[in-house]
Structure formats: structure tokens, C-alpha cells
Amino acid sequence: MSVYEFRRTVSPQAAAAWTPRQVLLTNLRAVGGRAYPRVHGLFREKSWVFFEVLLPFLSTSTFVFVYRALRAPPEYIGFVVLGGAMTAFWLNVIWMMASQLWWEKSQGNLELYFAAPMSIMSVLFGMALGGMVMSSTRAVIVLAVASLLYEVRFAIDQWLLLLTVFFLTLAALYGLGMMLASLFLVWGREAFQMSQLFTEPVYFVSGLNFPVARLGLLGALALATIPLAVGLDAMRQLAFIGANFPIGTPTPEVEALILVVMTVVFLAAARWMLRTLERRARREGRLSVRWQ
Amino acid sequence: MSESTDEPKGLVGLGSPDWGGFDRARTRGRGVRDVWGSFRTAALIGWQMEANWTDPVLFFIYSVAKPVSGALILVVMLDIISGGADPGYRAFVVVGTALWAVVLAGISGLAWSILDDRERYRMLKYVYVCPSDFRVVLLGRGVARLAVGAAGGVITLAVGVLALGVPLDPAAIEPGLLTLVMILGLAAIVAIAVLIAAICLQTRQESWSYPDAVGGALLLVSGVVFPLSVLPLPLQAIGLITPLTWWVEGVRRALVPGTPSSIGGAGSLWATTTGSLAPDAPTIVVALLATGALVTLGATGIFRLSEGRARDRGLLDQTTGS
């Protein structure tokens, strides 16, 4: 059989009628396909080890030394270290996922993605998964080295809940990332600036370096809307049992439930938003206009 | 039109009045005028791109929220531990983070220009082959971002004064010192920006975060949010040869005299080495000049090397996304 004769179906109608299994398999394969360049790119150009892992470790150390300068209780060092580790995932969501569709449009890939039969959510998830290699490396290095160097003492009782909260945080974060990706698709160039906006301001309201409940109403709002805030708060409570947390801080179990709700809501909203905003982008011709 | 009198006979036709002729003088350039023209044009382009937000409210929020949030993080950390009982240290961190907004914006400007032009606009190769000096064009593009950062820094300082209790007395400001350290400090920031730009010429599209990463690392050793004396001695030594440390110290000294020194203090490497608790103004200026000059020399050399390597390997017109 010539290479040009391949996977023949009897009619275009038959070829277009995919079973749910075909749809699922295609989407799963698309995840792997899109993660591939991310993962292999990391091994082909290794400057990220220095810039994305070692330097951020120093950045986290800055806040450790701030607390040391203030003679803060030792658990605060642990809070900063945990916050520094989780920053990696937040940045992965913002830079490697949310604003990525805008990048793909600039490079001419976006229209090819939309012209292909897989779900764009698979592509986004593949991007996030691929970027997670870098993020995980960064998180592990920051956590392990900083904990050793700065003598952080973890006190963990409920390992299973801690791990569950961690994975729920990631799920909710990536759901949020998908929502943001759909918005960025429509915003165009502002997407890049918005990515910048989602760093320090979010670090502040998420309590990256301190218990978020210290922010009062603002902290409560963060707990209701930002997965990073909820997840970090819960993980701190589970990793540093016995530390003082402000009165009114929700328990880790409650925060885990909040994360579950966030995951479901964000993923459902992301699916709806991606479809709606794709349609809008198709109507306005934004899928293949660069330099917008 | 001028005709060269030493033109070989075979090329005489090029000087024909009918044709218009080849004017060798055009290849000579106009020196400083060209440099200024290139810089100004690049700065204008940079400003157009930086300020090209369709929603000015978003632009304002972005220019303000990012640096102000950075300051608020530290203020809250301070308040949690000390209960707000140390206003001097609060002024210390607010001034520091306001200045750091300028640093972060400044060091990212050149690097992002390279990545933008290479990956998005695919214009880098055209910019490179035009007669304008490539470094001048990059500098011009980066200056716009620096200006945005400076505005953010000023706003952060204003928020600090108005809302966070930073004791800024206009009568106590030392304008001479302030002007001098600002000029030298901005030059040092630009030098660091050139260094990072040199690196980004070699790296992938995902290097967008490298300037922030470098800024985050420098934050540790520059005495921005805590005195150097808190650090182990080797890190203090690194801080003392970093121009940004002297810049931050000088600006703090000039703006808010009486703020604790980030370089000196009991037990610091500076105090141990020199015997004085804090450097005086002339020392700050000289140290800033010396360390800035070192970084500038190093950055210039590394950029030249990077540029040569990029040309050799055809990196100027590649796209590298993943």
C-alpha cells in the first residue's frame, strides 16, 4: 500500500463520526503530544536550571532573611519556603499556560490547533504538564534545599490529606489557568501585561509569605477565589502543626472542600469560556491575527 | 551628489548624473547625530509598545499594582512580626521596594525587546542589519520600560508616604547626592540589563522570566529589604561588590536621612572591615561608580561575545518556542 493510501474510511460522513472513545483517546494523545516539545525543550536548552531553579531559590531566601532580620518565629521561615515552592506552579500556570495561547497565535500555531479535531483544553493541559517538569524541579529544590539550609522543621500528621490538598491545589490552579487562557485569547496583547499583573498582586493577596488570614476581608476573598491562597493556607496548617494561625482560619478539611469546588467550577467555566470565546474569536477573526 | 575621483574606470557609470550616482559619503554616517537619532527613535517605538494598551485603566493598574503589591507584602510581613512598632524599618522596606520596581523594569527592558523582536515580530534580523548601532537601538527600546518602572517606583513611594507612614521630609532630601546616585545607579541598571539581554540572545523564548529571576536573586544581596548584616559573610561580600547595593543605600540616604543603613550596622562585614558603622556619602558615590564601571565593562564584553556567537550560529532570526 502506498504511503498516500492510509486509514481509508468509506465516506467523509463516516470519517467525521467519531465515537466517544475516539474523542477521548484523541484528547489524551493531544495532551501527550503537546507536552512533548515542552519536556524535550527543557533537555535541549538547559539555561532554565540556573534561571528557573537556582535563582528563584535565592529569591525565596530573601524573604527568609527578612523574617530572620525581624526575628520571626521559626514557623514563618517554613511558611516562606512553602510559599516559594508553590510559586513555581503559579508561574507555570500564568506564563506557560494562560498566556501561551497568545504566544501560539503570534507563532502561527493557534490556527493549526483550532483546525485540528482535539479539544484546546488538551493542548493547554499538555502545555501545563510539560511545564510541570520545570515547576516541580524548582519546587522540590526550593523546598528541599531551603528546608535543609534554613533548618525548617516540618510537623506533619496527615500525610494523605496534605498530598490530597497539594494535588487539588494543582487541579484548581490549572483550571484557573485554562479560564485565563480563554480570556487571554480575546484580550490579545493585554494578555502579556496581565500575566505581569498576576504576579506580585496575587502573591500579596494569596499570603505567599504570611498566613493569608492576616489580611482580613481581603484574605477571605482570596480564600474564596484564588487556589494558591487556599492551597497554601491548608498545606501550611498541615505541614506545621502547632503553629499559630489567626483566629477564623478555615480548617484544612474545609479548605480542601473549597479546592474541590474551585476545581469543578474552574474546569467547567474554562470549558464554557473556551468554547464561547473561541466562537467570539472566530467571529472577530482573532484566531490568526498577530500583533494584536 | 559627489563623485569619487579615485573610482575605477569600469565603475564610472555609477557616477552618471542620469542615474543619480553612488555617494560614498552615505556610508560614513554622522556620528553622534546618528546615535541620538537611533536612540530617540527606538525609545519612541519602545514607548509606543509599552504604552500601547487599549485600556488605559488596566495600564495604570499594571503600572501601580505590581510595585505597590511588592511593598505591601513586606509591610505586612513586618507588621505581623513587629506589630508596626518599627516605623524606621518600614521606611527602609518601602523605599527599597520602590527602587526595586525601577530595577526590575530596567533589567527586563532590553531582554524583552530581544525576545519580542525575535520571537513575535520577527524583526530582530532587520533591526540588526540596519545602519543604527544595535546596542543603541536596544538601549532605546529598554528605556521606555525603565520609564514605566520609574513611574511605578514614584507611585509606590507616594503610597508609602501617604498611606504607610514613610517619613519623607522634602526639606531633608539631599538633592546633590540623590542626583548623582540616580545617574550612576541607572547606568548600572542598564549595564545589568545589557548582561541579561546578552544571555537572552542565546536562550529560548521561555526566557521571559529570566530578568525577574535575576532581579529576585539580586534582591537577596542588595540590601533592599533587610540589612546586609543579616546575611552570611560571603553573601555580604557579594552584596558589597553589587552596584545596586550602593545605589539603594545612596538613594535611601538622600531621600530619607536617618533610615538604618543597609550596608553597615553592628556585626556587618562593612563595620568589621572598615571600622565605621555606615559608609558616608562620598564613599557611597565612589563605590557605586567603581562597581558600576566594573559591571558595565563586564556587560559590554559579554554582550559583544554573545552577539558574535549569535551571528555565528544564526540565532538572530530563529524562533525557539516550545
Next chain:
Amino acid sequence: MAVPATPTPSPPAPPAIETRGLRRIYKVKPTPVIALEHIDLEVAPGEFFGLLGPNGAGKTTLIKILTTLLLPSEGTARIFGFDVSREEKQIRRIMNMVAGGEQSGYGILTVREQLWMFSQFYGLSRSDGWRRVDDLVDAVGMGAEREQRVSTLSTGQRQKMNIARGLLNDPWILFLDEPTLGLDVAAARQVRELVSAWKAAVLGRTVLLTTHYMAEADELCDRIAIVDHGRILAIGTPEELKRRVQRESIFRVELDHLDAGGAAALALLPGVVSVAPAAADGGPVDRQTVGLNLALAQDGILASVVGALGDLGSHIVALRKSEPSLEDVFVELVGRGFDDPDAAVTSGPGGTAGAA
């Protein structure tokens, strides 16, 4: 004995492409741009259909609508019966697209990896994907470059890789948007040969090609629509379109000699429209020939002309047919303008076109 049931006739296969009143307006400032103006088009399954027109004619806009990347402002468009506005998922499963000058992909990947990544987007299994990619890479002549990074490919190599990407999922319809743009002669020919070979391998494959290279459209396309300013000016086979410009068959004949009155005698033959002297061929003085341009009502008249020349005692030294090119057709059509009633259309089999 049971009476055999009358077999139910199967419904006719829907057209590969069908548009009705298709319109697309871009809302830009200061004035909205009408990129497509009432396009009615029908392409049968198995056709190699060309859209020929200058830059800004609306070809890319039309292809973006048909490939579900853009919604029409008005009207409908269907691909094998599937509506581009509402059934984009089905369409994306059976089509693929390749554009000229495409710089998509990831420079850090090799050719093989890049194509494999796209194979995953079309649902091929991991191993099938690698196998398919290797087969296609060889078929498009990039075997030597399979492990080369995409960022190091030349323009021609990149486009061959893009063609391979377009064939990964064995589409029922392939959209080619100026696929030879920016390619040198050899690379462009290779691309055309690849596409032709692929189409010929299986009955029923449809290709929509947009191009502003007349010769390319002439060579590849079964039918062509000439587009300008968002309208279809004419549709037909290349021959039909050329006939619009030149209804007769023109032959240039070189004779060793022609007696006086010979040209007049030829002009009186049935089916001969005109006989005119042609310029001398500039050959050596001792071999001067007589050149004539003969306009005949149809090719078949040539036989009687040849016979008549023999009767006149003239020998034919050379005979050549000259045809108008599609460029002549385009210039003729575009130069007329839209208000000219003669810009109304000739229909080819199975096609319609929008009125000017």
C-alpha cells in the same frame, strides 16, 4: 417466491464545498472591510479546485471560513454537508490545511518530532504516529532531514514538512493556501507533484487551492474560480476560462513559400476565421520562411488547412498552437470592472458563481 425489495437509492453525496450567499465583513476602523461579497460556490467531491486572484481578493478569508477558523457574517458554507458555523468538530476530523510561508511549529523540535506531535492531535496512536511520520517524511523527500531541527530548515524544506503535516490524517479535503509562496522553482514543482500524487492515489480526495500563480492553477486544477475584491468573477475549467478571452484556436504556421493569393484562398476555407502574416522568424537569409497566424473556429479545421496548403504547393516547416494564458483571462476579467454586464459568468459542470 418473495419479490425482491426495490433497493432504496442512496442519497446523493453532498458537495465537498458548498457556499450560499457567503459574506464576510471585518469591522475595522475607520471603514469596515468587505472581504467576501455574496459568494456562491460548489465543489464536487474529488475535484482539484482552484481559487485564483490577486492579493486582497478574499481567497484566504474564504479558506479560513471553510477551515472553520472564521465565521461568515452572512450566508452558509458546508463541507461535505457539515455546516462550518455549527459542525466544526466534524469538519476538523476530515480536513487539513497548509498555508504558504507557514512558520508554525517549534524550532527546537526535529522534523520527525514536530510531525509526530501533530499526529497526536489527529488521534493517531503513539506507534502509528511515528510510523506514519516516517513514511510521509520519506514520501516528501525529507528522509535526510528527519532528525534536523525545524529552526534550521530552508524555506522549501519547511514547506515540504508542512505538506507532510497536512497529509498526516488522510484528509477527505485538503485546503492549500498559496502553498508554493516564496519557494524556488524546483521546490514549488516538488510541492505540486507531492500534492498531485497524493490526490491521485485515492479516488474522492478533494483539494481547494488558492494561488496567484496562474501557471500553477492551470497545471493542477480541474476547475478554477477567479476572485477579486471578494467576488467570484468567473468559474470554469482552465480551457473554458481561456475561451472567454479567445474563442478561436490560433495557430502559427511557418511555410517554405506561399504563392500570391494563397493567404486569401486559405481565408475562404470553411471554419477559418482569419489569416494574417506573422513576423519573420529571423533565420538565416537563405532559409527565410513565410509565417502565418491562422485563427480557426476549432482545432479540427486545421486538417483542411493543411490539405489546402499542400494543394497550394507549400510545405509546412513548423506548426505551433498559441493559447491565451490564465493571466490573459484574469487581466481581461479584472480590467472590465464589476458594473460591466459582460462580466456575468460561464457555468462549468456542477458549479455556480456569484454575479458581479
